[in-house]
Amino acid sequence: MIEIQNLTKSFGQIKAVNDISFTVEKGEILGFLGPNGAGKSTTMNIITGFMPSTEGTVKVCGYDIMENPKEVKKRIGYLPEQPPLYMDMTVTEYLRFVADLKDVNKKQTKNQISDVMELVKLVDVSGRLIKNLSKGYKQRVGLAQALLGNPEVLVLDEPTVGLDPKQIIEIRKLIKALGKQHTIILSSHILPEVSAVCEKVVIINKGKIAAIDTPENLSKGMGTVSKLSATIAGPKSSITSAIQAIYGIKLVEAHIEKEKDIVEYVIESDKDIDIRRPLFFAMAKAGYPIIELKSLDLSLEDIFLQLTMQEKEVK
Amino acid sequence: MYSIFKKELRSYFTSPTAYVMIGLFVLISSIIFYINLVTPTADYGMNLNYMSLILILIIPILTMKILAEERRSGTEVLLITSPTSLTSIVIGKYLAAFAVFLVMTVITFIYPLILSVYGKPAVAEIVGGYVGFILLGSAFIAFGLFASSLTESQIIAAIVSIVGLLLMWLLQGIGPGLGGIWSKIFSWFSLFSRTEDFYSGILSLGPIVYYLSFSAIFVFLTIRVIEKRRWSKG
Numbered sequence: 001m002i003e004i005q006n007l008t009k010s011f012g013q014i015k016a017v018n019d020i021s022f023t024v025e026k027g028e029i030l031g032f033l034g035p036n037g038a039g040k041s042t043t044m045n046i047i048t049g050f051m052p053s054t055e056g057t058v059k060v061c062g063y064d065i066m067e068n069p070k071e072v073k074k075r076i077g078y079l080p081e082q083p084p085l086y087m088d089m090t091v092t093e094y095l096r097f098v099a100d101l102k103d104v105n106k107k108q109t110k111n112q113i114s115d116v117m118e119l120v121k122l123v124d125v126s127g128r129l130i131k132n133l134s135k136g137y138k139q140r141v142g143l144a145q146a147l148l149g150n151p152e153v154l155v156l157d158e159p160t161v162g163l164d165p166k167q168i169i170e171i172r173k174l175i176k177a178l179g180k181q182h183t184i185i186l187s188s189h190i191l192p193e194v195s196a197v198c199e200k201v202v203i204i205n206k207g208k209i210a211a212i213d214t215p216e217n218l219s220k221g222m223g224t225v226s227k228l229s230a231t232i233a234g235p236k237s238s239i240t241s242a243i244q245a246i247y248g249i250k251l252v253e254a255h256i257e258k259e260k261d262i263v264e265y266v267i268e269s270d271k272d273i274d275i276r277r278p279l280f281f282a283m284a285k286a287g288y289p290i291i292e293l294k295s296l297d298l299s300l301e302d303i304f305l306q307l308t309m310q311e312k313e314v315k
Numbered sequence: 316m317y318s319i320f321k322k323e324l325r326s327y328f329t330s331p332t333a334y335v336m337i338g339l340f341v342l343i344s345s346i347i348f349y350i351n352l353v354t355p356t357a358d359y360g361m362n363l364n365y366m367s368l369i370l371i372l373i374i375p376i377l378t379m380k381i382l383a384e385e386r387r388s389g390t391e392v393l394l395i396t397s398p399t400s401l402t403s404i405v406i407g408k409y410l411a412a413f414a415v416f417l418v419m420t421v422i423t424f425i426y427p428l429i430l431s432v433y434g435k436p437a438v439a440e441i442v443g444g445y446v447g448f449i450l451l452g453s454a455f456i457a458f459g460l461f462a463s464s465l466t467e468s469q470i471i472a473a474i475v476s477i478v479g480l481l482l483m484w485l486l487q488g489i490g491p492g493l494g495g496i497w498s499k500i501f502s503w504f505s506l507f508s509r510t511e512d513f514y515s516g517i518l519s520l521g522p523i524v525y526y527l528s529f530s531a532i533f534v535f536l537t538i539r540v541i542e543k544r545r546w547s548k549g
Contacts, residue, residue: 048396051545073398084393086322088329100318101397145393 031198083142319407360514378459447513
């Protein structure tokens with residue numbers, strides 16, 4: 001559906017995007033993740049044809065953006081970071097203009113606008129001037145604009161930025177629902193968002209791709225140890241030594257003393273060994289009750305930090 | 316192109332810009348007409364001549380936001396990533412400003428009508444004069460459009476086009492005195508001197524081609540400026 005090959009964009013000396021390649025399959029929701037200034041928006045601007053690349057190719061549905069921009073633009077709905085709204089138009093006027101601009105069939109325009117307004121819940125504000133709408137509604141108008149013309153691909157640049165938590169959940173739900181009919185590229189610097197919505201994640205840092213995988217694989221595949229947090233009642237030193245005696249334990253650390261003589265330990269073990277059962281029996285035998293036990297899987301957050309830090313070290 | 320034209324025209328008439336500018340233009344040109352009426356000259360060309368001077372102020376204010384504002388508010392992204400081509404976007408905008416200009420020009424048709432009630436005005440001169448006036452205005456609009464593509468700021472766009480048009484007006488006085496190559500170069504830009512034929516009722520091909528190509532060149536340059544900015548930075 002979307003093929004990006006060796007894409008590079010230089011602004012003078014600076015390479016904002018440096019030789020990135022990835023593909024997005026039909027019906028996929030791809031998360032584009034990276035810290036601010038990593039080159040997310042630049043990449044999206046190139047995919048949508050807003051700016052040309054310095055090197056490399058972008059193909060959408062088989063059409064090259066440089067050779068056949070019109071065909072590509074027809075197939076992409078784009079919500080830039082700052083929604084492109086005309087403040088002195090009403091929502092309906094604006095959507096009518098965009099439908100016109102996108103060459104939507106005249107007969108379908110009315111139906112399509114009301115469908116889209118229904119979908120992103122804009123019906124209540126359809127007659128209001130855009131400048132009087134709240135940030136959340138403005139974002140929805142931006143999304144509605146991208147949906148007009150029923151494009152096969154949606155490119156959404158930080159669609160939830162600046163919204164309140166309730167709106168964020170709503171927009172995420174909406175994006176997930178849209179993913180059934182559209183191929184979506186979504187950028188974000190918020191990790192839970194990407195893991196909640198996307199099937200595939202591209203982590204980008206300083207213009208280069210740091211990782212491409214599913215969110216699950218990313219959190220599984222990273223690191224060589226698995227971490228466990230255990231809250232156990234009993235004297236600290238004897239518990240520590242009892243835990244250390246279990247096979248496969250690499251590190252035990254008393255973390256916080258939660259109550260008197262109840263301490264939370266962070267236990268690291270070899271990745272392929274599940275120590276939860278041995279730990280339970282060891283503690284039961286020693287007579288120290290386990291109050292709480294949970295596994296500390298690497299969150300996307302950790303992976304993200306690891307990946308973006310590694311880059312720094314290499315440099 | 317039509318979608319942009321419609322949107323732009325509506326934006327002129329939903330904001331005060333068009334009304335204020337049309338009102339101002341009609342007010343000043345009425346004063347000029349009155350002065351012309353009470354002085355013992357029967358030359359409508361002079362009337363048009365003064366009206367074209369007011370255009371130096373009016374047109375830049377009409378065109379200042381036409382591209383600069385799109386860029387400032389980020390709506391440029393919407394236009395450029397739409398399947399509509401950049402050429403038709405720019406031409407649509409040009410035509411919208413031209414339509415507003417046409418509206419204010421048509422209002423001033425009332426002066427020759429008043430004249431015809433009280434006497435026999437020279438029809439050829441008036442018709443020719445208006446053709447020249449409209450061509451001149453369309454060239455101004457192209458220049459204003461170009462100035463608006465250079466910057467994000469409406470004010471700077473307006474200043475650039477006012478100063479540019481003023482210079483062109485002044486240059487025609489300076490040019491002949493300098494002689495040689497400079498007088499030639501300056502005469503390329505002397506938009507005003509080419510209206511003289513029209514005001515005396517002559518529709519000659521030369522000036523018509525001149526104005527049309529002046530407009531075409533600046534519309535083309537506008538497209539190039541936007542295109543170039545896309546290539547160089549974000």
